[in-house]
Amino acid sequence: MRLNRFIAFNSNYSRREADELIFNGHVTVNGKPVLVPGYDVKDDDNVSVLGKVIDRSDFLYVKFYKPRGFLTSYGDPYGRKNLNDFEFFKKTKLAYSGRLDNDSEGLIFFSNDGRIIHRMQTPKYDVEKEYIVYTKRPLGDEEKLAMENGLEIDGYRFKKCSVEKIGRNKYRVIITEGKKRQIRNMFKHFNIEVERLVRIRIANITLGELKPGDFKFLTKDEIKGLKECLRLE
Numbered sequence: 001m002r003l004n005r006f007i008a009f010n011s012n013y014s015r016r017e018a019d020e021l022i023f024n025g026h027v028t029v030n031g032k033p034v035l036v037p038g039y040d041v042k043d044d045d046n047v048s049v050l051g052k053v054i055d056r057s058d059f060l061y062v063k064f065y066k067p068r069g070f071l072t073s074y075g076d077p078y079g080r081k082n083l084n085d086f087e088f089f090k091k092t093k094l095a096y097s098g099r100l101d102n103d104s105e106g107l108i109f110f111s112n113d114g115r116i117i118h119r120m121q122t123p124k125y126d127v128e129k130e131y132i133v134y135t136k137r138p139l140g141d142e143e144k145l146a147m148e149n150g151l152e153i154d155g156y157r158f159k160k161c162s163v164e165k166i167g168r169n170k171y172r173v174i175i176t177e178g179k180k181r182q183i184r185n186m187f188k189h190f191n192i193e194v195e196r197l198v199r200i201r202i203a204n205i206t207l208g209e210l211k212p213g214d215f216k217f218l219t220k221d222e223i224k225g226l227k228e229c230l231r232l233e
Contacts, residue, residue, distance in 0.1 A: 001118050003027065004037035006047060009095060009114025010054050026050050043115065043232060059113040060094060061223050063205055066108050067212035068196075072099040088215060097121055098129065098202050101181055106131070106199030107207045110215075119230040120203070126176040127229065130201035131183055133171045136193040139163070143190045151186055158186065169195075203229040 001009075007018035007027070018027075018037070025033050028048045029041070041047060047054045064086075066072060071082040074093060080102070083089040094110040097120035111117055119125050139147070150160045162174040173183055184194050200207045204225040210216060218226070 001041050001114055002037060003029070003034060003039040003041055003047070005118070006041045006114050007049060007054070009117060010059075010112060011049065013049070021049055059116075060092070060111060061113065061116070061218040061226070062088075062094065062110040062215050063207070063210065063218060064089075064108045064110060064215040065207060065210040065212050066100050066105055068103060068105040071102055072096065072108060086213065086215075098178070098199065100199060101184075104184075104197040104199070105212060106197075107202055107205065107210075108199075109202050109205060115232060116226065116230065119232070121178075123177060125230055127203050128201070129175050129178060129199060131173045131175075132166075132196075132198045132200055133173050133183060133187070133194055134196040135169045135171065135187060136195055138165070138169050139171070139187075139190065139192065143192075147186055147190075151189055153185055153189055158182065 004015055004018040004022060007013055007021070008015040011018075013021065021027050022035060022037050025035060026049060027034055029039065029045050031046070069081055070085065071080055073082050074089070075084055076082045089110070092112075094112055095114070095117045096108050096110045097117050098108045100106060100108060109120065120127050144163050144165070148161060148163050150158050152158075156179075158179070159175070159177050161176070162172075164172040166172050175182065179185075183197060187194050198207075205218065205222060208216075
């Protein structure tokens with residue numbers, strides 16, 4: 001991860017402030033000044049800003065059940081419900097991976113560990129995201145096969161995915177990318193309306209017994225498993 005991005009993810013400094021600190025010689029890596037914002041920070045590097053080490057032991061790892069009707073954002077110019085309506089997230093302003101649209105619900109992962117967020121958002125790591133999808137009508141056999149093989153929509157071909165029918169109009173869908181409204185658009189391609197969309201898993205992290213609006217800190221085993229999924233251990 002780039003040094004300026006690492007600092008911005010893991011401190012209260014903005015990316016621009018991180019750049020200024022780096023250029024002015026206030027950032028060291030393993031005790032040596034680094035003046036290049038694009039320096040690649042390794043997992044075992046010790047980064048200090050103004051003489052203070054960024055302590056990776058202070059990292060938080062949180063899973064959250066975003067309710068339907070809330071934006072995945074801190075604040076909204078139109079006054080719509082968002083993450084600031086939840087006191088914990090309003091206070092911590094943790095970075096997140098797994099944005100969900102206003103009409104969708106389910107699991108979002110939060111952390112101040114920039115390595116984790118970065119890898120979860122990087123396509124080459126093929127992080128699985130699992131959803132339960134309720135539809136207006138069922139997929140036909142050929143439609144289901146076409147979706148699994150990767151649809152081409154508006155000039156972009158989606159990666160192959162897993163689609164399992166688990167009810168009359170209910171599906172389990174597993175994807176490894178996260179394009180905007182991807183699942184809704186894949187069903188829309190066949191003129192099928194999605195009535196409810198719930199994300200239940202990201203990598204090894206599951207929604208579990210969480211109810212809408214609840215959050216929970218990850219266990220040590222969950223953190224270890226997530227790092228293994230992201231090839232950090």
